[in-house]
Amino acid sequence: MTKIKIMDELLANKIAAGEVVEKCESVVKELVENSIDAGATEIKIELKESGIKEIKVTDNGFGMDREDAKMAFFRHATSKVLTEKDLFNISTLGFRGEALASIASVSKIELITSTGEVGTKIKLEGGKIIDISSSSSRKGTIIKINDLFFNTPARLKYVKNLYAELANITNLVNKIALSNPNIKISLFNNEKKLLQTDGSGDLLKVIMAVYGSEVASNMFEIEISDEDYEVSGFISKPEINRSSRNHMITIVNGRVVKNNEINKTINEAYHTYKPDNLFPIVILNIEVDSILIDVNIHPTKQDIKFSKMEELKLLIFKKIEEILGGKKFIPKVIKNDYVQETFDFSVNEKEEKIEKKEIELSNKDEENKEEKLPYLLAVASLFGTYIIAQNEVGMYLIDQHAAKERITYEFIKDDLGRPDTNTIELLIPITLEYTPSEFIVLKENFNLIKELGFSIEEFGINSIIVKSHPTWLPKNYEEKAIRRIFEIIIEKEKKFDIEKFNEKIAINLSCKLSIKANDNLSIEEMEHLINDLRKCKNPYNCPHGRPTIIVYEKEELEKMFKRSGF
Numbered sequence: 001m002t003k004i005k006i007m008d009e010l011l012a013n014k015i016a017a018g019e020v021v022e023k024c025e026s027v028v029k030e031l032v033e034n035s036i037d038a039g040a041t042e043i044k045i046e047l048k049e050s051g052i053k054e055i056k057v058t059d060n061g062f063g064m065d066r067e068d069a070k071m072a073f074f075r076h077a078t079s080k081v082l083t084e085k086d087l088f089n090i091s092t093l094g095f096r097g098e099a100l101a102s103i104a105s106v107s108k109i110e111l112i113t114s115t116g117e118v119g120t121k122i123k124l125e126g127g128k129i130i131d132i133s134s135s136s137s138r139k140g141t142i143i144k145i146n147d148l149f150f151n152t153p154a155r156l157k158y159v160k161n162l163y164a165e166l167a168n169i170t171n172l173v174n175k176i177a178l179s180n181p182n183i184k185i186s187l188f189n190n191e192k193k194l195l196q197t198d199g200s201g202d203l204l205k206v207i208m209a210v211y212g213s214e215v216a217s218n219m220f221e222i223e224i225s226d227e228d229y230e231v232s233g234f235i236s237k238p239e240i241n242r243s244s245r246n247h248m249i250t251i252v253n254g255r256v257v258k259n260n261e262i263n264k265t266i267n268e269a270y271h272t273y274k275p276d277n278l279f280p281i282v283i284l285n286i287e288v289d290s291i292l293i294d295v296n297i298h299p300t301k302q303d304i305k306f307s308k309m310e311e312l313k314l315l316i317f318k319k320i321e322e323i324l325g326g327k328k329f330i331p332k333v334i335k336n337d338y339v340q341e342t343f344d345f346s347v348n349e350k351e352e353k354i355e356k357k358e359i360e361l362s363n364k365d366e367e368n369k370e371e372k373l374p375y376l377l378a379v380a381s382l383f384g385t386y387i388i389a390q391n392e393v394g395m396y397l398i399d400q401h402a403a404k405e406r407i408t409y410e411f412i413k414d415d416l417g418r419p420d421t422n423t424i425e426l427l428i429p430i431t432l433e434y435t436p437s438e439f440i441v442l443k444e445n446f447n448l449i450k451e452l453g454f455s456i457e458e459f460g461i462n463s464i465i466v467k468s469h470p471t472w473l474p475k476n477y478e479e480k481a482i483r484r485i486f487e488i489i490i491e492k493e494k495k496f497d498i499e500k501f502n503e504k505i506a507i508n509l510s511c512k513l514s515i516k517a518n519d520n521l522s523i524e525e526m527e528h529l530i531n532d533l534r535k536c537k538n539p540y541n542c543p544h545g546r547p548t549i550i551v552y553e554k555e556e557l558e559k560m561f562k563r564s565g566f
Ligand code: ZN
Pocket: 401, 405, 510, 511, 512
């Protein structure tokens, strides 16, 4: 009947003792993962003073009989990790045994557990069992950790960081909830509720519990697979973003992992839809045969390596790009606080607002699906910066600089996107001087430079003379561009990438060539600009990812003026 077995000694040695218990966060992680392993469908986490004073986890899992309960605090006792091979299988959550023993050694513990028959209560202090008695036979486990680090000098250090500690725990529990929508999870600190999910299995509902209804109603569902990977989840509209990368969450076979390459891929797919220093909220569930993944076996890390990484990246990139490219993103201006203050929605009514709402475009666009901007009538110019336009849906504000930037950017990119082998002879050749070491690198790359369409020669000591260059260099910026290309080649490890180079050039030039704020446009010029913007692949953002257009829906305006709806 003993579910917990002693772990193979060799294996145990691979797990560094003590590293499991670094902070309250790792204790919470360990306890909650134990609950998940015990098949719990309900887990309640209660903290006192961010967990320093008390961490209490109550679950409705299998529970333990008395023998298992006593064994649970022995070093290397585990019910899960049995062989070295299992350690690489990510479906095995966490590390048992080692962690509980470590936690016990630095705290006071009370464990109440039952398989549904006789209940057991065990008390420990500093790792020693001080009392065993019978208790309630409610199926499941309640574990209470008090005075964590009471016998270590680390305690003082943590007491000073209660706020950071709580933020970390909340972050962790949020991620656990997002990766387990089937489990009803709640988190409290000093009796204040910080999270409550309903265990219905609906990921979008968990997203709402974690991020609120505003975020939840602005998510796109993503679902894609190939023969190796199944990817599902939600990605936020570009206007929903955060300054931290932390909200791009990758879950592999039910477990939250860290993978910078996937984050990078997600971000690249959002390029120009949002500023590069802001990050989307993305929850990706990846299902994959565990043969294709390699997990770092260190218990405190969540690193993971995938075989067929390029395939996975491409799969994710293409799908996100497709979703973003196919949607209409005119951000709506909703004065949330104003509405709430004035009309006091009940919580339930607000939750119903989760249904996804896209801006309805005028009938004209029903016929012409290609166009992403509705028909708009320019009305006036505001502050010499914004165009005010209208249609039957509402009032639109267009940032004229951002709009022009987008138009110019797509135009230049299109142009630069078609490099040909044609070259332009320079009337006055350009001479470029380099340091000896730079020159050596350039000389090694003469063939690459020539392949790019430059005609170059050595000229004196450490100098290069450029006699002709390819036509795809941006007009009037030829010399600058040549210098930049050669610089990139000198920065060895990066191979010169025409596409990335063109992207930078296009963004840079589009800003320089675009009308600035305080340029007064005539109504005709405004309509011209709107029509050019309509032809863009992504008319909603400037190349830096800022919005070009926002809408005040007529309906919202009427609500604010109390003309309708109530
Ligand atoms: Zn600009």
